[in-house]
Amino acid sequence: MAWNCLPAVDVTGSGRPVLLPDEIECYYLSSVDLLCEEDSYSSFPHLKSGLLILTTHRLLWLSDSAAAGAGSAYAIPLGAISHIFSAKKSLKAMFASPRVRFQLSMSADGRVDASGSGSVSRSVVVTIVVRGKGDVDAFLAKFWESWRGRAWEVQSAPSSSSGPGATANSGGIYGSDGTVRMVGVAGILRKEQEQWESTDRSLQEAFHDLNALMSKAKEMVMLAEKMRQKLLSGSNSQTNAGDEEMGSKEEMQDWLLSVGIISPVTKESAGALYHQQLSRQLADFVKIPLERAGGIINLIDVYCLFNRARGTELISPDDLLQACSLWEKFDVPVVLRKFDSGVMVIQNKSHSDEQVFAKIKILATKPEALRAGISASDAAMTLGVAPAMAKEHLLSAESKGLLCRDVSPDGFRFYINLFPEIDLHDMRLLKDHGVYASWVKAIHVPG
Amino acid sequence: MQKLGEFKLPQFFNYPPYFTLQPVKETREKQVQLWKELILDYCRTQKIFIIGLEEEFPLFSNPVIERSLSHEGREAFLSALVSEGRAEWMDKGHRKCLILWHRIQDWADIILQYVKDNGLEDSVVTIEEIRSGTESQGTELYGIDRTILNRALKLLEQKGKLVIFKGTSADDEGVKFSV
Numbered sequence: 185m186a187w188n189c190l191p192a193v194d195v196t197g198s199g200r201p202v203l204l205p206d207e208i209e210c211y212y213l214s215s216v217d218l219l220c221e222e223d224s225y226s227s228f229p230h231l232k233s234g235l236l237i238l239t240t241h242r243l244l245w246l247s248d249s250a251a252a253g254a255g256s257a258y259a260i261p262l263g264a265i266s267h268i269f270s271a272k273k274s275l276k277a278m279f280a281s282p283r284v285r286f287q288l289s290m291s292a293d294g295r296v297d298a299s300g301s302g303s304v305s306r307s308v309v310v311t312i313v314v315r316g317k318g319d320v321d322a323f324l325a326k327f328w329e330s331w332r333g334r335a336w337e338v339q340s341a342p343s344s345s346s347g348p349g350a351t352a353n354s355g356g357i358y359g360s361d362g363t364v365r366m367v368g369v370a371g372i373l374r375k376e377q378e379q380w381e382s383t384d385r386s387l388q389e390a391f392h393d394l395n396a397l398m399s400k401a402k403e404m405v406m407l408a409e410k411m412r413q414k415l416l417s418g419s420n421s422q423t424n425a426g427d428e429e430m431g432s433k434e435e436m437q438d439w440l441l442s443v444g445i446i447s448p449v450t451k452e453s454a455g456a457l458y459h460q461q462l463s464r465q466l467a468d469f470v471k472i473p474l475e476r477a478g479g480i481i482n483l484i485d486v487y488c489l490f491n492r493a494r495g496t497e498l499i500s501p502d503d504l505l506q507a508c509s510l511w512e513k514f515d516v517p518v519v520l521r522k523f524d525s526g527v528m529v530i531q532n533k534s535h536s537d538e539q540v541f542a543k544i545k546i547l548a549t550k551p552e553a554l555r556a557g558i559s560a561s562d563a564a565m566t567l568g569v570a571p572a573m574a575k576e577h578l579l580s581a582e583s584k585g586l587l588c589r590d591v592s593p594d595g596f597r598f599y600i601n602l603f604p605e606i607d608l609h610d611m612r613l614l615k616d617h618g619v620y621a622s623w624v625k626a627i628h629v630p631g
Numbered sequence: 632m633q634k635l636g637e638f639k640l641p642q643f644f645n646y647p648p649y650f651t652l653q654p655v656k657e658t659r660e661k662q663v664q665l666w667k668e669l670i671l672d673y674c675r676t677q678k679i680f681i682i683g684l685e686e687e688f689p690l691f692s693n694p695v696i697e698r699s700l701s702h703e704g705r706e707a708f709l710s711a712l713v714s715e716g717r718a719e720w721m722d723k724g725h726r727k728c729l730i731l732w733h734r735i736q737d738w739a740d741i742i743l744q745y746v747k748d749n750g751l752e753d754s755v756v757t758i759e760e761i762r763s764g765t766e767s768q769g770t771e772l773y774g775i776d777r778t779i780l781n782r783a784l785k786l787l788e789q790k791g792k793l794v795i796f797k798g799t800s801a802d803d804e805g806v807k808f809s810v
Binding site: 208557582584585588589590591592593594597599601602603604606611612614620623624627 | 650664805
């Protein structure tokens with residue numbers, strides 16, 4: 185296939201699609217095929233058994249090998265979809281893999297037209313075949329919602345003023361330093377403009393929320409009505425036996441519960457995918473803080489940073505841990521590491537303890553350190569890490585036999601390990617070279 | 632070089648980690664060995680037979696670097712000696728430890744040598760004489776711990792080299808050699 189009609193999607197190092205600014209992922213389905221019903225339309229790629237991600241802007245399809253960086257990833261802009269067919273209820277459909285069909289507009293040159301307007305030359309029908317587990321009805325509902333939401337139109341308005349390049353870079357937590365620098369009067373003016381825009385946007389969002397609340401309110405009113413009637417009927421038949429009342433109470437509790445949980449089925453069925461995606465996202469996210477922290481970072485720090493970046497959609501410590509432990513299965517450049525003391529850190533795969541140990545060795549063999557040992561804070565300054573982290577490094581250097589400890593009323597200090605150098609058969613023997621000799625020299629200098 | 636009386640201390644006696652029980656296996660093994668050697672060496676030269684864990688023992692603290700060995704450390708190093716047969720606990724509570732810089736068998740050999748050197752084959756001597764008599768002066772037997780001496784003599788008795796006579800008091804217990 186020389187070319188195909190779908191735009192390709194960039195994939196991050198850990199196999200997550202690069203999202204557009206303001207684009208939010210809404211739903212995941214695994215083991216999904218995308219088929220074009222017109223076989224003759226050869227420019228539609230052959231998409232078998234991949235991960236389908238519904239976002240507010242696009243349908244993203246990632247092949248399983250895309251995670252490894254080798255496969256392919258394609259996007260279908262929701263704007264190009266002209267119709268979503270409702271699910272067919274037939275006996276045959278019950279046994280086959282669930283399908284969702286939609287109509288896709290193509291521009292004159294045979295590409296998928298994102299704008300969805302103007303030169304529509306033809307349209308094709310695309311079928312989503314869900315081979316894996318997943319709630320297709322919930323997906324369909326979300327699909328409709330996103331398609332109708334037209335988020336891509338809302339977003340395009342403010343971005344036109346600040347330039348497409350700038351917004352593309354500052355999308356979500358992937359943003360590095362894509363923001364326009366503020367210099368001089370132009371900078372002040374731009375800042376003013378941005379402030380004005382953001383107020384405008386937050387006002388819009390507020391009304392959005394209001395809309396959402398109103399639509400929910402409708403459901404709530406219905407539910408309340410239902411409960412009221414149930415209670416009424418209950419009071420009418422008060423003479424009835426107690427067990428029926430119990431039954432109605434149970435039912436009411438069920439309703440009350442269902443108000444609290446947003447979509448329990450979805451969470452259950454997408455549970456595995458959730459952690460997988462979280463894991464990949466975390467791997468992408470952790471790169472910059474990791475660099476800043478010198479290749480190794482405390483898990484607790486990552487938890488704070490990650491949740492701060494997520495803003496409202498906070499994750500639990502448990503989810504974070506699970507996401508980190510999934511890294512073993514993916515080809516990501518970071519690993520979770522547990523020190524003997526139980527402290528957990530995230531570190532680069534390329535991070536080598538040898539380098540750290542070499543630095544510690546240099547520090548511990550300085551005359552002052554030979555005499556008085558080193559503390560965690562000494563090591564922290566040399567290594568440029570937090571004292572707690574430095575202590576972990578010292579402890580692992582100790583377990584490698586590089587250092588040994590001195591616990592005294594003065595505190596907990598580490599010394600270069602001299603034990604291996606001491607001759608067991610002649611305890612008073614002193615070689616004129618080696619660390620032992622320089623240690624003896626060092627302790628005799630002051631007098 | 633630092634000294635304890637006449638005893639020359641090794642350099643590493645001023646190494647603070649020497650006084651902290653090392654948690655890492657390999658380091659600790661070496662540390663234990665060094666302590667065992669030092670304790671035996673010190674006891675042999677200073678003729679010390681018993682170390683009380685709760686009493687002052689010069690090796691167990693170093694005022695120069697202000698370090699001293701914890702009770703746990705003392706017990707660990709002495710236990711290592713015990714497991715090698717170079718020491719014995721004298722009570723269940725591990726408060727007193729008998730140091731055997733010569734094993735009992737070696738002590739028995741020393742006694743036999745002493746008997747030969749002094750022509751005491753077939754003679755009778757009191758146990759006290761072996762410890763503090765003029766013949767034993769200058770030998771390792773001079774001032775030997777009573778417990779160790781009795782153990783060595785018992786070993787020799789089992790081998791038929793001597794017979795122990797019970798006296799009226801501990802002072803006039805005697806042995807008849809029949810080497």
